[in-house]
Amino acid sequence: MASSSTEESGCSHHHGVQFLYVCSDCGEELVCQECRHDLHQGHNLTDVSDVIPRKREIIRQYIDELSSTGRQSNDSAGDTEDKLQENRSSFESLRTSIRRQGEAMKGVVEAVVDRLVNVCTDIERSNAKLIENYKTSQERESEIPQVDVCEEVIRSGTDTEVMKLAQMFQSAPLKIKMVNYCPRPLVTAQLQHMLGALTVDGLHHEYQRAKTCTILSQFQHLSTASTCRAIESEQDQAWLSHWGDSVIYRVDQQGLVKEKVCCGVKVRHMALCPETGRVWFCCWEDGTVREILDQPVTRIVTDLSPMSLCVTVDCTVVVGVAGDIRLYTKDGHTVTSNDLPCTQSAVTPHHLACCSQTGDIAVADNDGVVYDEYISGSRTGKHPHIKVMDKQLCIRFRYPDTTRWSDIHQLLRYPYDVCFDRMGDILVADWATHSVLQIDGGRGHLLRTVYTCDAAPHTISQQGGVLWVGLVGRTVRVLKHRVEHEEEDL
Incomplete structure (x- = not known):
């Protein structure tokens, strides 16, 4: 990095001119005196000398974090086997939980399927009964009086004869229930939402x-x-x-x-x-x-x-x-x-x-x-x-x-x-x-x-x-x- 910084120490827009400012409006881009009055006119500029100490401190903090992490790694080296066992146990528990949720989903799906199948069976039986009744009524048609007999009842039949004959003609027509099934598309996102989400570090x-x-x-x-x-x-x-x-x-x-x-x-x-x-x-x-x-x-x-x-x-x-x-x-x-x-x-x-x-x-x-x-x-x-x-x-x-x-x-x-x-x-x-x-x-x-x-x-x-x-x-x-x-x- 040091050699790269030396090669890029001058302004790429104005050859040989050194950087004097940092532009906070442009992602803290380094700015020379010429750029200040050209590309960065009106921007918020800070002297490089005021920014560099803070940057050095950021690098120092990073070094300290690396050193601290190294010490912590050395201190915890003896616990490796325990952590491996804990890791295996934790993920086995996760897998068990996921499978349990999947089995629960299967049970719910099977219950919904059974309910729809039972509804179909009930409607099938109801329609069969209606068809049998209609068949019986059709067989009775041969016993229905002919036109001349009906006209005779209209002319001279008693009230009781008129009522019975009319009721014979008013039997309800065959009307069975028509059923159709419209399957829904299986959408991956919805199934995953129902199953649940696996999070890693809270995400x-x-x-x-x-x-x-x-x-x-x-x-x-x-x-x-x-x-x-x-x-x-x-x-x-x-x-x-x-x-x-x-x-x-x-x-x-x-x-x-x-x-x-x-x-x-x-x-x-x-x-x-x-x-x-x-x-x-x-x-x-x-x-x-x-x-x-x-x-x-x-x-x-x-x-x-x-x-x-x-x-x-x-x-x-x-x-x-x-x-x-x-x-x-x-x-x-x-x-x-x-x-x-x-x-x-x-x-x-x-x-x-x-x-x-x-x-x-x-x-x-x-x-x-x-x-x-x-x-x-x-x-x-x-x-x-x-x-x-x-x-x-x-x-x-x-x-x-x-x-x-x-x-x-x-x-x-x-x-x-x-x-x-x-x-x-x-x-x-x-x-x-x-x-x-x-x-x-x-x-x-x-x-x-x-x-x-x-x-x-x-x-x-x-x-x-x-x-x-x-x-x-x-x-x-x-x-x-x-x-x-x-x-x-x-």
Whole structure:
């Protein structure tokens, strides 16, 4: 590592210029004096000399943890056989419990089968009895008086004779019960749900091993994509932007540039309007939100610098600024409810997304703590999270929820970007675990790890089962995404 650090000690953009700053807005990227006034203008910068001691302390803590782990391993070496026996006993108990639950399920299934078979048998007997009665009535037809006898009874028969003859003709027609059986498809997910779940360290084992994505393509973009927005009408294409650039690109799955738009200002964040398909973006420097027609047109001016935005299916513009999230009409008016502006608190709403199916809005909020400070524990009381709201920004749920026991053992640690899949569940790019996670859009529970990346994911976007992931280092990966609800019938 030392030799690698020596080779990369200078700025790759300005040859021979040394790094002087660290940019907290760009994942603590090293910045030189020239980059400060160029690619990182307006960003939160810290002197390298102030950051390096803290980094050294993080490395020292890691060394101490390794040393402590080594000592603990030496101390427990004598207990190996006991732990092996305990391990065997524990897993034998688990297997017994799983088999017992399976046998219980078999008993329930057999009882349901017996009940349906008995119902069929009862109806069969009932129909047989009806048919026998009908047969008897048919045999009596030969005894029914002929037409001339009936006419004679009508003309001169007594009341008793008329009643008896009429009753003979009023016998009920044959009406048996018709029964059909419609078998249900055997769905793997439902059977597994009935059987129960195996957890590993408090998490479903499926989440760690399920392969729900297939790589369709991968390419190197001109710069790290901080925002990616897949295009609904062109599912093999997406818009890419970087917060330090004033140019956005429409590319296909191989990275070929289909369109290039010069916006005139640095594009902090970008969104697509579901109704028109047009690109909207916000600018940190002048506090504007703009729509791209032939040229960018300013639609909204905010009093605080916007960090993120999304556009809902009814063309409401959702804007995230430091401290809160706001709703605007597309012509710049504040959306109100009961004469009050529709807002929701958020410390650092750096990415927003809207669900086209439910209208829900999701935000990724790092709670005002940079990544290294959160991981090292130097900033206590901070909880990066995602928050899901309805159309009026009323909270539906927050994940992870520190008040909920099931969220104590959770995979999400530092959410960076968020989007919705086509079933209304939430996909989250987690910077800490280098993964994309799937959260139940209805209950706010972790469903699974969708994809594990080899670098930190900056941004994600999904359309029609195609997932775009922008990674640190200019890599963009396009994946075929299989959602939780898609199960093959047995």
